Amino acid sequence: MRALAAVLLLLAAVPATPAEIFPFANVKPGMTGIGRTVFEGSRVEEFKVVVIGVLENALGPKQGLILGRLEGGPLEKTGVIAGMSGSPVFIDGKLVGAVAYSYPFAKETIAGITPIGEMIEATRLATPRAASARFAPRLGPDGPSQPLDREAVVAALQRPLRAIFPGPAAGLPGGAGAPALQPLALPLVFSGFDPATFEWARGVFAPLGFAPVMGTARAGLPSEPLPDLEPGGAVGVSLIEGDLDLSVTGTITHIEDGRVYAFGHPFYNLGPIQFPMKKAYVYSVFPSLYQSWKISAATDVVGTADQDRVTAVAGRLGATPHMIPVSVKLKGSRGGERSFSYRLVEDELFSPVLAYVSLLSVLQGNERAFGTSTVRLDARIELAGGRSVRLQDLFTENQPSQQAAALVAAPLAYLLNNDFEKVRVAKVELEARSEETVQSATLSRVWLERPDALRPGGSATLKVQLKTWRHDLVTEEIPLAIPNSARPGGYTLLVSDAASMNAVEQREMRQGFVPRDLDQLLRALNSLRKGHHVYARLVRAEDGAIVSGEFLPSLPSSVLSVLGAADTGGSIVPVRTASVWDFDLATDFVVSGSRSLTLVVER
Secondary structure (H helix, E strand, C coil): CHHHHHHHHHHHHCCCCCCCECCHHHCCCCCEEEEEEECCECCEEEEEEEEEEEEEEEEECCEEEEEEEEECCCHHHHCCCECCCCEEEEECCEEEEEEEEECCCCCCCEEEEEEHHHHHHHCCCCCCCCHHHCCCCCCEEEEEECCCCHHHHHHHCHHHHHHHCCCCCCCCCCCCCCCCCEECCEEEEEECCCHHHHHHHHHHHHHHCEEEEEECCCCCCCCCCCCCCCCCCEEEEEEEEECCEEEEEEEEEEEECCEEEECCCCCCCCEEEEEEEEEEEEEEEECCCCCCEEEEEEEEEEEEEEEEECCEEEEEECCCCCEEEEEEEEECCCCCEEEEEEEEECCCCHHHHHHHHHHHHHHHHHCCCCCCCEEEEEEEEEECCCCEEEEEEEEECCCHHHHHHHHHHHHHHHHHCCCCCCCCEEEEEEEEEEECCCCEEEEEEEEEECCCCCCCCCEEEEEEEEEECCCCEEEEEEEEECCCCCCCEEEEEEEECHHHHHHHHHHHHCCEECCCCHHHHHHHHHCCCCCCEEEEEEEEEEEEEEECCEEECCCCHHHHHHHHHCCCCCCEEEEEEEEEEEEEEECCCEEECEEEEEEEECC
8 A cells, every 4th residue: 555655646646747747827816836856865755835916027128037946855954055956846736937036135035936937938949140149250351460379369258258257256155145036056067177167167156046066976976877857857968968067957848749848947048059958966955045056077978958048957868969078188297198088068158168177177187387487388278070270389377278278269269150160170189298397488699690691492590599598508400402583682571479470470461360261261361470489581572462352462563553443342451461481480489579580682
């Protein structure tokens, strides 16, 4: 009899699918209902809900909210719990909506309940993401100069960073200064991240409605498989999975024909998304005066969350989304090699930021975050179809791990937000070597050693002297080759670091970086000058032009006249010098400084 009673109780606790809907218009104060959620493990438990008010247009035009007092289970001690977002509420056995809002520091368990009709309606259509939510890097006259340089590329990462992380709020936590309903915080579990990166991330995620916590993915899970998703059960949405894991957990409100509705409020209100939807396990509830939260972990992927709207996050069971594989090989200053493998969601806004946070954690967690250190980077971003971006550089002083992580993450912002074609990132591969020393040098002297006069087709040896940060002198040699086509006369030989050579070109080109297509953008990213290279260029005074972003030196006067007369919409910029020889020399130092020589090529 006990077994039969248990079975009947279990059947009574699980609503039929599809559930009948209790219309929002019929909800009245004083009504009582039942809510369902997981307080521990994977077992769905009930709690009592008493309707105390109905708020019309609470979240916006025709977006109402139900106020309810929650009773039962641990709620008297914990208050409304972060992680309950999406917990379904039933009146007379019919689905009313999802627990989704609360008052911080509230003495009573009063929650805001999002009507289920609005959750379904908001996630019904897969409309494109609004352009205002894309945060594309600025390309054009007001953006980076031509040619594109490393600093401009890294600056592109600031837009999605500022969009997602506008900065920690001053004073009390959000909502503490005014008695306003707020979306329940989503427990955001960081697994595999180093403490320093987590502390930084916690400071910027917490004001955005998340409850960041350090965790260990899958630790302490039961040996038997978790049950299938059901209303009231825990659900996870992952941003990173693998050796590093970053996931949020909430509660399922409704499942119908494989369509899953959860949270009752947005994740970030991104619109269309492609994030892994997973089963989740709740270890326990952590009580807090500010807001209690579920200690939980996302586990097995079961589908795709594809809509992130103001009233719900929705998805579909079955197919799983494409994610960006990331592999990192790190050689440390203390010997040995460590490898990391994980996957990022592919998203215009979040992917660059997630790449930065994860790479920073790997680099910073295995070497010194501050003090004397140098990071040598070799990375490749490969797109579907075979096109790729190669990034190589050396960073020393001024938190090199942050610089290295930003240089890899920033091109993702350009690629994923380009206006030319939709790209799919096939993989990101990175090799880094870290040493606990400073490897910087200044360009102190350049001179030319030649036995004879310079002539077309001739050669000479260019000597470059570097002074290291310890004041040691290092001399490098560059073979200077005079082209056969070089005209007799005066030339300028410029030897400089990457930043100085970029500045010279930018002053001459006098235009913003405006790529015509994705291939030109890829060429610009692949042509970024490197901080540990010495660049040499031999130039002469000669007319040329930049046409649609492409440098065309030594143009005949007749061609320049035709170009000047053509209606090109301002895409032609005349230049007064032409480069006849270029060379770049890799060194073991981050180089700064520039020098120039005046040379004469004789007949």
